[in-house]
Amino acid sequence: MATTTATITLSSADIQSDVLALTKQATLNKAGTTTGLDQTTGLNKIIFTSVSAITLIPETAAGLNKAAKVYIANKSTDASEFVTITIHAQKIGKLYAGDWMFIPWSQIDGNDLKLTPSVATALPVEYMMIHEGITTA
Amino acid sequence: MATTTAQLVITSTDLLSDTLSLSAIATLTNSGSATGVTQTTGLSRTKTESNSQYTLYHGEVASFPFASQDQAAKIYIKNLSTTAAEFITIHINSEELGRLYAGDWAFIPWSVAADTSDIKITPSVTSALTIEHMVFFES
Numbered sequence: 071m072a073t074t075t076a077t078i079t080l081s082s083a084d085i086q087s088d089v090l091a092l093t094k095q096a097t098l099n100k101a102g103t104t105t106g107l108d109q110t111t112g113l114n115k116i117i118f119t120s121v122s123a124i125t126l127i128p129e130t131a132a133g134l135n136k137a138a139k140v141y142i143a144n145k146s147t148d149a150s151e152f153v154t155i156t157i158h159a160q161k162i163g164k165l166y167a168g169d170w171m172f173i174p175w176s177q178i179d180g181n182d183l184k185l186t187p188s189v190a191t192a193l194p195v196e197y198m199m200i201h202e203g204i205t206t207a
Numbered sequence: 208m209a210t211t212t213a214q215l216v217i218t219s220t221d222l223l224s225d226t227l228s229l230s231a232i233a234t235l236t237n238s239g240s241a242t243g244v245t246q247t248t249g250l251s252r253t254k255t256e257s258n259s260q261y262t263l264y265h266g267e268v269a270s271f272p273f274a275s276q277d278q279a280a281k282i283y284i285k286n287l288s289t290t291a292a293e294f295i296t297i298h299i300n301s302e303e304l305g306r307l308y309a310g311d312w313a314f315i316p317w318s319v320a321a322d323t324s325d326i327k328i329t330p331s332v333t334s335a336l337t338i339e340h341m342v343f344f345e346s
Binding site: 137159 | 244279302307
């Protein structure tokens with residue numbers, strides 16, 4: 071069993087009158103257990119040169135409702151460049167330059183994880199899934 | 208303008224044969240600019256005692272006073288349960304995103320659009336289950 075942790079730190083001295091300094095760590099486990107996730111896509115980097123939507127990670131029946139965590143980061147340094155993240159036909163949100171997301175993903179049938187770049191000039195994106203339940207024959 | 212940062216660190220010494228030590232830091236800015244987001248719901252704590260679906264955040268301008276819809280927003284949600292089997296299922300509108308098991312957290316970009324982007328949670332148990340949550344958004 072592997073041990074993988076994901077830690078988030080949210081900080082701000084001035085978004086509100088109380089200083090924000092929140093740090094939380096999660097140990098990434100298989101669904102409903104204390105056994106660590108043991109599979110990963112590895113850290114991928116793709117440089118997009120089209121504004122067409124692409125399937126970043128296709129869902130798989132073997133992953134349905136099992137534990138999976140997805141990290142996506144827009145590595146552009148141009149503030150106006152973003153990627154739009156959707157699942158099936160539902161828009162989730164936009165990642166602007168430097169933004170990242172870390173989400174659980176149920177892999178419901180048809181709910182591929184898709185990404186649409188805002189520009190056709192080279193836009194770099196990194197992504198990784200850490201998961202259980204996908205074993206190819 | 209405020210300066211708010213979100214840092215992610217993912218580490219593992221045994222998931223792969225190479226040590227994983229990934230760090231990403233984002234400064235939370237308004238859409239398409241370098242100006243920091245200035246509004247937040249503050250850190251909230253919600254205790255549920257039903258496995259019915261709850262709307263955690265209504266995706267409407269009345270709730271989030273954006274100048275227009277579809278601007279920059281980020282949501283933090285954490286399941287504070289310590290019982291491994293307990294989870295919450297997150298939906299955006301009617302689409303299931305995923306499940307947060309005990310101790311799990313998520314950081315999600317959110318495109319607000321009236322009536323089509325509500326953030327909903329469904330606890331797996333009817334016993335007390337507590338989550339923490341927060342939204343950062345632009346004006």
